[in-house]
Amino acid sequence: MDTIIFWTIQLLLVPFLSPLFIGLVRKIKAKFQNRAGASVVQPYRDLWKLLHKDEVISTDASWIFKFAPYLIFAVMIIVGASIPLVTVVFSNNFLSDLLVIVYLMALSTFFLALAGIDVGSAFGGFGSSREMTVAALTEGGLIFSLLAVALAAHSTNLFKITAAISSLSLYSFAPVVLAFLAFVLALLAETARFPFDNPATHLELTMIHEAMILEYSGKRLALIEWAAASKFLIFLALGANLFFPWGIAITMGWLSIGIALGLLILKVTFISSFVAILESSIAKYRFFRLPDLLFISFILSLIAISLII
């Protein structure tokens, strides 16, 4: 019975908690801008509102445009259920492989980019072009930063990585920090954050993610927004649990799971506050400076790996 409950937590934690952290980042940014800002639960209300709105679909759209939100959201649900969140006991899971996770998310990016082109607006196409450019260049840094901890843990299974890193001595921890820095750069790129993308704008020449989803409305927009929020939380949780996994429940028990959940929320709050502060303190980079950052991410992971092997 307990196992079922823990499985339900594992499955539903990401989708149900994710809008909260989007709200949190917005709130912190508002404070930096001397605004009161909307409540942190506003993203939940937005999703609810969007689900109750009528939808407008372009006459140019094909089934790709209509199908993509379901696939993208499904990917985020699956990935959210396959990463270490509060416990490492679900390690006999074939979906928790590092490459499976990375390529599943690439599948969602692929369809999002196609949906961006599908409606034939000038914005969507350019958004897709930029998204795929950034995504292609992020892949190296993302896989390698995760590979660094995988090599330290002798497994590419994310749950096993978490378990192994949490028992790593502090002495051998330096490369993990380097890999984490590389991962943060990949996180910012993948979740469309500063300095890669501006999540707050519409209709600017610089935007990437928002440009692709411009034609979406109603329930499909809700799914896309929710998937984006989930992706943000997935990356935050990966950063928290793969690189700093202390406190995650090794055994199945109400107390340890409760503590782990509290710690996870704490760690994720910390990283998302960092993202919010970063967004408030730096400007967005020019598009052609982004590759430099992404190559830095790749090089940092290379150094981390060379220290580990």
Added chain:
Amino acid sequence: MFSSSLAQFFFFSSLIALIIGALGSLWLRKNDHAANLWGNTFSMVGAITGLIASVTVLLFGATFSYSSGSSLSLLTLSFNIDKLAAFFIFIITLISLCASIYALGYVKHYYKQYSLGALGFFYNLFIAGMILVVSASNTFFFLIVWEIMSLASYFLVIFEHKEKDNIKAGSLYFIMTHIGTAFIMCAFLLLYQATGSFDFLVIKGQLGNVSPLIKNIIFILSLLGFGTKAGIIPVHIWLPKAHPASPSHVSALMSGVMIKTGVYMFIRIFIDLMPNVPLWWGIIIIIIGSISALLGVLYALTEHDIKKLLAYHSIENIGIILLGLGSSLVFLALDMKSLAMLGLVAALFHTLNHAIFKALLFLGAGSVILKMKTRNIEAYGGIIKYMPQTAFFFLIGSIAISALPPFNGFFSEWITFQTLFSGIRSLDVSVQWIFLLAAGALAFTGGLAAACFVKAFGTTFLARPRSEAVRQTKEVSLSLRIGMAILAVLTLLIGLFSGAVTAILLSVIANLNPFYHVNGVVLSNLSSVSLQDGFAAVSVPTIFISLVLAMVMIFFIVHRLTRDRTITKAATWDCGTQLGSRMEITATGFARSIITIFSGILKPTKQTGIEYHDVAMRYVPKPMSVKLEIEDVYGTYFYQPIIKVVTKISEQMKKIQSGSVNIYVLYLFISLMILLVFLVI
């Protein structure tokens, strides 16, 4: 024993069917329709019988060899179908079958324009040539069938001979393939000199005593020779020109299958025949593989000719195959045989996968070209609404080639990654770095391939039509769709049953010389594949099932929640202007940012200087046209210098060529004297 003779029977009936198909279509050349039916029916029969033969060998271990002498003393017609050869015959006949079904409808647009008899003749000969290449067991015989394959494909490249470009592409192919053959001949002659035999089986036994220097020379010669056919960079230049020129079903065979004969010979010579390979062979192959993979996909991004784009992706995928093969050689050199098996599984799996999805993509591209009469992606747009099924098949191919789950491309990329990771984990520092950089190259290649196929699929099939021709387009006929559908289903099935396929591949590899009695490092069952030391595990069926389940559940929940909501159809938001096709992104525009980022490698031409109508104000620039293309790096820095040297040597040689018969008789006399002197000594 019975299954062996069964396999042998089907193997030879396959060859006979192909030869009947070839000769019959030539005989029926006066009647286009009859020649088409005859040629493609017999190639289908040949493909099916070949498939049965290869499956019998693969599943029941019914290997067989057959040898018959000929009136020429050096030439023996000897075949040796072991499991490796059977695996390649399987790929060849599988793709040939789909291509032939497709061709039945596809070649109809050549009626009254080109000779269908010639097409059927060379097409059947080409397939037979490929089957013979992988089954020949005698170097002399091999060279003959290699030449049959090359020449037949040359004539298929120049089949649409009314277009000047095709003739040029054909000539380039003709020259490059024969330079390659020259290297192969040298390699084989050296093998003969070292072992005293033309027979692969005898060579295999004798090679242990050959000096390392000779072996190294043979390695370099065969790397260049077979590499030319496989299309590795920098001897790839014929590939993006020749593959697009041929009819699309032949492109599918050339790109999907023919270049793999190069890979087959790499495996046969470097792994099966050669004992004790030195370490640097594998390293060289990994480096070549990384470069080919990365540059192949970058060049593909710059293309807006859809078939050239696909051809460049073949170079990329050959690179990925070589990553697995090279790692395998490195592991062999270090006597880590079970890891070497893993590398070879990766290489063979990707060989199979690439054949299937590349053939699918070429057939899809062929259908579009058939209707649109142009290969330029910029003239397409919105075809998904007019050719929905073709679009669907092409989409599946695109997902598979971008290595995205749950299709087959993902699995072979996964196992290639695991091979490289194993190298990183278990080798010492000097070699480790090669594997690390190769894994990096593979990661970037995967991302760039996805970007390239968003571009290819998006600008071809999505958004609004960019030319009037699109609006007149209709879905292609049934035989074309069946050809594509079989391949599309296979991309999914091979992905889902990757565990079973891995098991078969392990049995293929276990039959190769270095791998007798070696335990594999992969555990595979029907649903999952995992590394023996527990480093990684994957199950493609689980991915597929959870994706489908999650999507279905989300769909029903969302629809239940929003059942009262209406959906309005309206035009895309147009910023208050008229939405034209010029507002959509083009293929050139899509790839422009990546090209700019990699401008150091790709060297795109730039628009420099703007002229203004009003020089003082600089508001109204004069119209200017820009041709976006990339510099021909290989022509300028690799081939031109070689051509210069060859020309110079020829100039010098001219001096002894006077044209007078007496002088030539003198030359003959002098060389005879020299030879006699040598003989006496």
